[in-house]
Amino acid sequence: MRRAAKVDANQAEIVEALRKIGATVQPLHAVGQGCPDLLVGWRGMNTILELKDGRKPPSARKLTEDQEKWHANWRGQVAVVETVEQAIEAITN
Template identity: 60%
Template sequence: MVRRAASVDENQAEVVAAFRKMGCSVQPLHTVGQGCPDLLIGHLGVNRVVEVKDGKKPLGKRQLTPDQQTWHNQWRGEVDVAESVDDAVRLVRKWTGWQSDS
């Protein structure tokens, strides 16, 4: 089986930068394939997985692929989706109660 090169959403770099600005460690996972989420995020001793979708694309173009849907359905932990820097901020706040003036 020939594997396609993993695609990276255009906004992934800015989402990664936002997580790092908030003190998170970030390990890109997009090359794993098979529906695995794009990012492994560590913050305050807790690891999270995040699928990045480009929020600027039309709604139908930012849905999970069939492989991603399968992965999300079979994963027994938490997995989140971020479409923007605002989503990254929202997720860190949800996970940790982190607050910022910016």
């Protein structure tokens, strides 16, 4: 049996901020198997975001083994972000 997907403490804040600037956001954290947390659409482009809580110690912000594998095998772009500002920068650049 699969465990319930963990949601980072900053996810709601980041999702709200992205939607406020006009982005569409699809949470993916429940997919599991190292899949990143959010699929974000902005001005015709998609960005995949892995969220880490910047308030946690650095050791708790590392990618899990499944996340490392997912990132290594993904042929598109993915960004790891800790803050609203980083998330907005990732989708707008």
